[in-house]
Amino acid sequence: xxxxxxxxxxxxxxxxxxxxxxxxxxxxxxxxxxxxxxxxxxxxxxxxxxxxxxxxxxxxxxxxxxxxxxxxxxxxxxxxxxxxxxxxxxxxxxxxxxxxxxxxxxxxxxxxxxxxxxxxxxxxxxxxxxxxxxxxxxxxxxxxxxxxxxxxxxxxxxxxxxxxxxxxxxxxxxxxxxxxxxxxxxxxxxxxxxxxxxxxxxxxxxxxxxxxxxxxxxxxxxxxxxxxxxxxxxxxxxxxxxxxxxxxxxxxxxxxxxxxxxxxxxxxxxxxxxxxxxxxxxxxxxxxxxxxxxxxxxxxxxxxxxxxxxxxxxxxxxxxxxxxxxxxxxxxxxxxxxxxxxxxxxxxxxxxxxxxxxxxxxxxx
Amino acid sequence: xxxxxxxxxxxxxxxxxxxxxxxxxxxxxxxxxxxxxxxxxxxxxxxxxxxxxxxxxxxxxxxxxxxxxxxxxxxxxxxxxxxxxxxxxxxxxxxxxxxxxxxxxxxxxxxxxxxxxxxxxxxxxxxxxxxxxxxxxxxxxxxxxxxxxxxxxxxxxxxxxxxxxxxxxxxxxxxxxxxxxxxxxxxxxxxxxxxxxxxxxxxxxxxxxxxxxxxxxxxxxxxxxxxxxxxxxx
Numbered sequence: 213x214x215x216x217x218x219x220x221x222x223x224x225x226x227x228x229x230x231x232x233x234x235x236x237x238x239x240x241x242x243x244x245x246x247x248x249x250x251x252x253x254x255x256x257x258x259x260x261x262x263x264x265x266x267x268x269x270x271x272x273x274x275x276x277x278x279x280x281x282x283x284x285x286x287x288x289x290x291x292x293x294x295x296x297x298x299x300x301x302x303x304x305x306x307x308x309x310x311x312x313x314x315x316x317x318x319x320x321x322x323x324x325x326x327x328x329x330x331x332x333x334x335x336x337x338x339x340x341x342x343x344x345x346x347x348x349x350x351x352x353x354x355x356x357x358x359x360x361x362x363x364x365x366x367x368x369x370x371x372x373x374x375x376x377x378x379x380x381x382x383x384x385x386x387x388x389x390x391x392x393x394x395x396x397x398x399x400x401x402x403x404x405x406x407x408x409x410x411x412x413x414x415x416x417x418x419x420x421x422x423x424x425x426x427x428x429x430x431x432x433x434x435x436x437x438x439x440x441x442x443x444x445x446x447x448x449x450x451x452x453x454x455x456x457x458x459x460x461x462x463x464x465x466x467x468x469x470x471x472x473x474x475x476x477x478x479x480x481x482x483x484x485x486x487x488x489x490x491x492x493x494x495x496x497x498x499x500x501x502x503x504x505x506x507x508x509x510x511x512x513x514x515x516x517x518x519x520x521x522x523x524x525x526x527x528x529x530x531x532x533x534x535x536x537x538x539x540x541x542x543x544x545x546x547x548x549x550x551x552x553x554x555x556x557x558x559x560x561x562x563x564x565x566x567x568x569x570x571x572x573x574x575x576x577x
Numbered sequence: 578x579x580x581x582x583x584x585x586x587x588x589x590x591x592x593x594x595x596x597x598x599x600x601x602x603x604x605x606x607x608x609x610x611x612x613x614x615x616x617x618x619x620x621x622x623x624x625x626x627x628x629x630x631x632x633x634x635x636x637x638x639x640x641x642x643x644x645x646x647x648x649x650x651x652x653x654x655x656x657x658x659x660x661x662x663x664x665x666x667x668x669x670x671x672x673x674x675x676x677x678x679x680x681x682x683x684x685x686x687x688x689x690x691x692x693x694x695x696x697x698x699x700x701x702x703x704x705x706x707x708x709x710x711x712x713x714x715x716x717x718x719x720x721x722x723x724x725x726x727x728x729x730x731x732x733x734x735x736x737x738x739x740x741x742x743x744x745x746x747x748x749x750x751x752x753x754x755x756x757x758x759x760x761x762x763x764x765x766x767x768x769x770x771x772x773x774x775x776x777x778x779x780x781x782x783x784x785x786x787x788x789x790x791x792x793x794x795x796x797x798x799x800x801x802x803x804x805x806x807x808x809x810x811x
Contacts, residue, residue, distance in 0.1 A: 257791070260790060280792040280794045283789055287797070288796070296705065322784040322800075323797075326738065348764055365722075368639075368783065368799070369799065371779075372778075373776050382692065383700065399596070401596035
């Protein structure tokens with residue numbers, strides 16, 4: 213994940229290295245001319261098994277069926293050769309443990325174990341926020357991650373590495389390098405978005421998000437999709453690139469409810485929207501003019517009274533059967549997508565006043 | 578353990594200190610004390626027999642074959658698992674528990690290789706072509722069905738990884754409730770200033786993946802089949 217964030221593969225390929233992804237999903241995407249990932253736990257979620265079979269056939273001469281077992285076995289054999297011959301293994305880092313300088317890799321396929329057992333040199337790339345104080349806390353975050361991400365008590369492999377292999381060991385890297393990546397994280401510290409750094413990348417918010425389910429991961433245009441992607445992407449990069457993402461939410465709050473580390477995701481999306489509109493003034497001119505008008509209207513009792521009295525009369529020419537289907541001016545944007553009910557002739561305030569009066573009359577009888 | 582070099586440490590930390598509101602560099606970090614620890618209530622009060630039952634049931638969820646035997650029957654149990662997995666060649670850890678359990682003799686009679694901590698190439702090469710890898714479990718977690726291997730010295734990382742089949746021999750005495758007890762043990766080692774194993778593996782059944790249409794495929798890079806053998810009198 214973090215290696216994609218910093219475009220490490222491209223940089224390595226530019227200096228002439230051959231880079232092979234080893235997670236099954238990532239491997240499929242890499243073979244398919246670097247198709248971008250669409251989910252942070254299952255990156256090739258947008259492909260069906262027939263498409264995967266075709267990618268394997270086209271790129272590697274695969275001749276068997278689209279059965280997931282056969283596809284996986286083929287990838288196992290192909291990647292086994294790569295593991296055994298690679299000079300350098302690169303891993304991410306799910307959690308680092310401060311007290312012993314260890315770091316943990318949480319996988320199901322065993323690729324991270326291969327990468328940390330066979331090549332003679334290992335580089336681990338770690339986002340700076342993935343650190344816990346000690347092993348007792350590692351227990352907590354690993355348990356949260358595996359349950360929230362895939363519903364397993366523990367995944368097949370949790371591998372905790374502490375530096376290179378020792379002299380009396382046969383396998384494992386002889387040389388080990390850890391790279392801690394900031395890349396915009398430290399500028400989130402001390403801000404109202406700091407809690408977003410608690411994210412353990414389980415993708416639970418992505419799985420429940422109604423917007424993600426409709427548009428899919430690619431629509432976000434960021435390697436971090438879904439609610440957490442909509443919060444993080446503008447923070448790690450900027451609003452120039454990602455100012456639309458905080459709006460890719462219905463604010464239903466399902467993400468906040470499911471988050472195992474209790475990041476107030478939908479509230480952070482509202483904070484982004486406030487910053488975009490109020491601090492950065494990035495909304496369109498017509499929106500700003502409309503909102504200014506609305507503000508004045510709502511701040512003046514007289515204006516409000518006149519406007520609500522006028523509304524039923526003014527809207528009559530646009531209404532058919534009490535519905536406005538082609539609204540004028542700013543209302544056009546609304547009626548483009550759905551009908552707008554014609555304002556009632558009796559205003560709520562008048563209705564309420566009359567209701568009280570009727571009640572008093574009834575009581576007198 | 579040899580010491581490493583740390584580059585850019587001060588500028589990195591100074592930046593963070595400034596961002597979170599000027600914490601003095603010489604002020605020791607105070608770890609908060611947690612007010613609740615639900616992880617310590619899991620399987621509270623279970624004795625070892627009950628934990629074995631939990632482990633056995635969990636094995637069904639993790640596609641792992643479960644066996645329970647006495648030491649006297651261990652060899653024949655291993656033999657029958659090997660037959661079931663159609664395995665002829667064996668790689669196993671350099672671990673004196675194989676002698677203690679009296680299975681070294683049996684392993685010497687089949688096409689086998691004891692992991693050689695001084696010969697990387699031969700060890701990895703044999704592990705790569707072996708049908709089955711056998712190790713002992715150092716700590717066994719009942720809740721999740723996990724064997725913890727403290728991989729260093731003669732306990733090669735590849736033994737439980739490269740062969741298509743894997744057997745973990747689980748001495749009954751190694752069974753604990755959950756990951757909490759394992760991380761407590763490692764934490765205590767760190768507090769006591771001992772070196773911890775360079776690679777600690779928490780292994781829960783065979784490898785798997787759901788990357789193709791979220792279909793579970795058992796057996797990807799690591800073992801395709803796994804068996805746990807609990808030994809009552811070890």
